[in-house]
Amino acid sequence: MAQRSTRWFSAMTAAALMMALPAPAFAAAASDALAPEVTSLAPNRFLWNDSGSSEPVSIVVSIPDQKAYVYRGTMLIGASTVSTGKDGKETPVGVFPILQKSEKHKSNLYDSAPMPFMQRLTWDGVAIHAGMNPGFPASHGCIRVPTDFAKKLFAITSRGTPVLVTDASAAEGWTLPTNADAAAMQSETATANEAWLQTASR
Structure with missing residues (x-):
């Protein structure tokens, strides 16, 4: 079972995150995501420092880093280790909107396996x-995160929240996803959505 991190942002890091002036999305990813507190996270650990502002939430999942980064606007408010898809079951890359949320979900693809705090990215x-988080790709394509992190993330997202899954590392940087990016992806998958709605919920 995933355990809550006992590590938190240092006081200086927290103050910097809360007081920093707005910065370009790439700069935010290239700096905050490379902070020692983030890069040294052990498997099944996370950091969280959300001031609860009204800035829009976006999520970046870096496959090479095996980490998820959560932003409000351009400010990093959370980071966690993840476990993405193993060989042959790779997690797809791209910008995805959160399509569906379910606090107590079970898979109908894998023997009713529990998927707590599920946030669907594809149909x-x-x-x-929430799920096992060994520190390397081990899932069937989903993005597993520690349970307490999953709960916190679930509480601040909504349907349509943009999620970037990328082959880039924090050292390479990225452009934060927007609602428009996610909406475009959702439009492209409208046919798949319609087909899914005509079948049993997964």
Whole structure:
């Protein structure tokens, strides 16, 4: 079972995150995500420092880093280790809107396996959810995160929240996803959505 991190942002890091002036999305990812507190996270650990502002939430999942980064606007408010898809079951890359949320979800693809705090990214079964987090890709395509992190993330997202799944590391940087990016992806998958709605919920 995933355990809550006992590590938190240092006082200086927290103050910097809360007081920093707005910065370009790339700069935010290239700096905050490379902070020692983030890069040294052990498997099944996370950091969280959310001031609860009204800035929009976005999520970046870096496959090479095996980490998820949560932003309000351009400010990093959370980071966690993850476990993405193993060889042959790779997690797809791209910008995805959160399509569906379910606090107590079970898979109908894998023997009713529990998927607590499930946030669906695709209609063919890829989601962010609480699960085993060994520090390397081990899932069937989903993005597993520690349970307490999953709970906190679930509380601040909504349907449509943009999630970037990328092959880039924090050292390479990225452009934070927007609601428009996610909406475009959702439009492209409208046919798959319609097909899914005509079948049993996964």
